[in-house]
Amino acid sequence: MSTGGAIPVGLAADIGVVRGPFRLRVAIEAAPGETVAVMGPSGAGKSTLLGALAGMIPIDSGAVRVDGRVVTGRAPGLVLLGQEPRLFPHLDARENVAFGLRARRVPRAAARATADEWLARVGLPGRGDARPDELSGGQQQRVAVARALATKPAAVLLDEPLTSLDPETAAEVRATVREVLGTAVVATHDPVDALAWANRLVVIEHGEVVQTGPARDVLRMPATPYVAAIAGLNRIEGVARGGRWRGAGLELTAQDTASASAVADGAALVAAFSPGAVRLEPGDGAGPRIVRVEPTVMGWRVHVELEGAVRLAADGPAGRDAGAWHPGMPVRVAVPAEAVRLYAPPRLDG
Amino acid sequence: MRRGYAPPVLAVPAVLGLALLVVPLAALVGRIDPGTLWQDVTSPEALSALRLSLVTGLTATAVCTVLGVPLALMIARAGSRSAAVLRAIVTVPLVLPPMVGGVALLFLFGRTGWLGGLGIQLPFTTTAVVIAQTFVALPFLVLAVEGALRTSGVAYERTAAGLGAGRWTILWRVTLPLAAPGLVSGIVLCFARAVGEFGATALFAGNAPGVTQTMPLAIYTAFNGAGVSQSAAVALSLLLLVTAIAVLLLVRAWRPGRALA
Numbered sequence: 319m320s321t322g323g324a325i326p327v328g329l330a331a332d333i334g335v336v337r338g339p340f341r342l343r344v345a346i347e348a349a350p351g352e353t354v355a356v357m358g359p360s361g362a363g364k365s366t367l368l369g370a371l372a373g374m375i376p377i378d379s380g381a382v383r384v385d386g387r388v389v390t391g392r393a394p395g396l397v398l399l400g401q402e403p404r405l406f407p408h409l410d411a412r413e414n415v416a417f418g419l420r421a422r423r424v425p426r427a428a429a430r431a432t433a434d435e436w437l438a439r440v441g442l443p444g445r446g447d448a449r450p451d452e453l454s455g456g457q458q459q460r461v462a463v464a465r466a467l468a469t470k471p472a473a474v475l476l477d478e479p480l481t482s483l484d485p486e487t488a489a490e491v492r493a494t495v496r497e498v499l500g501t502a503v504v505a506t507h508d509p510v511d512a513l514a515w516a517n518r519l520v521v522i523e524h525g526e527v528v529q530t531g532p533a534r535d536v537l538r539m540p541a542t543p544y545v546a547a548i549a550g551l552n553r554i555e556g557v558a559r560g561g562r563w564r565g566a567g568l569e570l571t572a573q574d575t576a577s578a579s580a581v582a583d584g585a586a587l588v589a590a591f592s593p594g595a596v597r598l599e600p601g602d603g604a605g606p607r608i609v610r611v612e613p614t615v616m617g618w619r620v621h622v623e624l625e626g627a628v629r630l631a632a633d634g635p636a637g638r639d640a641g642a643w644h645p646g647m648p649v650r651v652a653v654p655a656e657a658v659r660l661y662a663p664p665r666l667d668g
Numbered sequence: 669m670r671r672g673y674a675p676p677v678l679a680v681p682a683v684l685g686l687a688l689l690v691v692p693l694a695a696l697v698g699r700i701d702p703g704t705l706w707q708d709v710t711s712p713e714a715l716s717a718l719r720l721s722l723v724t725g726l727t728a729t730a731v732c733t734v735l736g737v738p739l740a741l742m743i744a745r746a747g748s749r750s751a752a753v754l755r756a757i758v759t760v761p762l763v764l765p766p767m768v769g770g771v772a773l774l775f776l777f778g779r780t781g782w783l784g785g786l787g788i789q790l791p792f793t794t795t796a797v798v799i800a801q802t803f804v805a806l807p808f809l810v811l812a813v814e815g816a817l818r819t820s821g822v823a824y825e826r827t828a829a830g831l832g833a834g835r836w837t838i839l840w841r842v843t844l845p846l847a848a849p850g851l852v853s854g855i856v857l858c859f860a861r862a863v864g865e866f867g868a869t870a871l872f873a874g875n876a877p878g879v880t881q882t883m884p885l886a887i888y889t890a891f892n893g894a895g896v897s898q899s900a901a902v903a904l905s906l907l908l909l910v911t912a913i914a915v916l917l918l919v920r921a922w923r924p925g926r927a928l929a
Contacts, residue, residue, distance in 0.1 A: 372830060374830070397830055397832070398830045404823060406824060406845075406846075408845040408846060417828065417831055417833070418832050418833070421828070421831060421832050421833035466831070469831060
């Protein structure tokens with residue numbers, strides 16, 4: 319931690335890792351009971367961060383603190399759960415969950431009883447005798463979650479725990495994990511995970527934190543194109559002018575203009591809105607132009623190029639107007655004020 | 669085509685090869701005199717050789733396990749280059765004529781040898797038998813266990829470490845159980861090789877009945893017309909053959925999942 323807010327318990331880390339050309343420099347905290355989601359594009363350093371927190375990857379600078387104490391190497395208070403459940407194939411589900419307890423010299427009977435409780439908590443009551451190869455992928459991952467949590471770690475580190483599951487199974491396991499997760503840092507590429515589990519979302523890109531805050535706020539006010547992409551929003555940078563927003567040849571107002579009016583004319587202001595809210599009309603020669611039309615599950619998506627090569631996406635339902643749009647066509651773009659969110663580009667402290 | 673595209677005529681050398689392996693053993697079984705079989709096997713000389721073979725074979729297997737599993741672990745977790753060098757070193761006794769091994773052991777432990785000169789006198793003792801058997805059998809165990817350890821990798825060990833298990837806990841509860849198939853077949857092959865050992869034992873330990881005369885040496889002696897009778901030699905050979913087949917069945921019948929369940 320560089321500035322204030324010393325957390326006496328829970329997880330607090332401020333670490334630097336150098337691996338060849340890649341540099342990771344991230345400060346992250348999780349108070350007791352708090353779940354922090356870490357999102358970022360591939361190669362942003364999510365797995366490196368979790369590996370470093372777990373002591374699997376050496377830290378080049380900074381420190382990891384668990385309950386205020388600096389931990390080095392494998393921290394006994396932190397348990398890492400990866401994409402693969404990696405249940406020990408020679409042990410049944412109960413012995414797998416009991417493994418960490420047995421390693422902590424908990425007597426066999428007590429460890430087994432605790433393991434059975436945890437299996438019940440992750441929705442697998444009575445499956446203690448099942449061997450890993452008798453369990454489905456989702457069940458295996460539930461057992462792995464139970465195994466990680468049974469040791470009562472100060473914090474559990476989850477590295478994309480649902481990635482290897484199909485969507486339906488992932489949704490079930492997601493709900494189970496939500497029930498049982500305590501202090502945790504979760505790396506994920508799915509905003510649904512972040513919204514379901516996390517009190518706070520930390521976005522890292524190129525090894526650095528680019529945005530942090532409550533998950534919903536971060537996703538509604540994306541600071542970078544990556545965050546806008548995972549949130550499924552159009553995000554266009556512009557400036558404030560007289561309580562309105564101007565950018566890329568567009569002029570928009572927001573119903574909640576407080577933020578816009580609070581910003582001095584000419585100051586940077588970001589507009590965010592959903593592609594579904596965009597209204598397109600055939601335009602005249604100049605201005606926005608359609609570059610691509612692609613079908614979506616529910617209809618179509620039109621990609622429009624604005625001034626300065628800024629791109630915007632507009633969604634429409636199937637049927638209506640479906641054939642009306644084609645590449646090269648000039649359009650007028652309107653976004654209703656109630657759908658627009660204007661905000662100053664989030665700045666990170668320190 | 670499930671059977672592939674091998675020319676059918678290859679069946680001729682194949683069957684010849686099979687015959688070469690099986691017919692001699694059939695001939696051996698054919699020489700058995702059922703009337704005296706039990707008597708031959710239970711003759712004092714045969715029993716003494718049998719007992720000595722069992723004791724030295726089991727001791728050598730135990731020594732091989734205690735030394736060989738850590739060696740296999742070291743090779744399996746070494747970098748690919750040093751692992752290749754170590755594996756080559758371990759393989760040498762496997763391809764070396766056992767006689768040469770016996771000579772080498774004599775030069776180490778003999779009266780004028782490196783260790784023999786220091787007053788350690790081992791040749792022509794039962795201990796020498798165990799050392800000779802260990803020398804020739806250790807590679808079997810190391811290579812089998814090393815292969816299993818390399819295959820199971822370190823991912824589960826890492827998982828166990830992440831759950832807070834210490835190094836010894838990981839070894840006993842994860843690494844060795846995961847390598848159990850290789851461990852069992854390694855131990856069984858090691859025992860079979862130790863019991864069948866002849867060359868190194870003959871040179872290094874000699875052929876003293878009751879002290880160093882194991883079953884293979886007793887068989888050899890019998891055919892040279894001394895000590896046990898020839899029919900006893902046939903009976904002992906049959907015993908070794910049965911042992912070998914039992915060992916093979918044991919290795920094949922062993923299924924990791926079931927055996928550990």
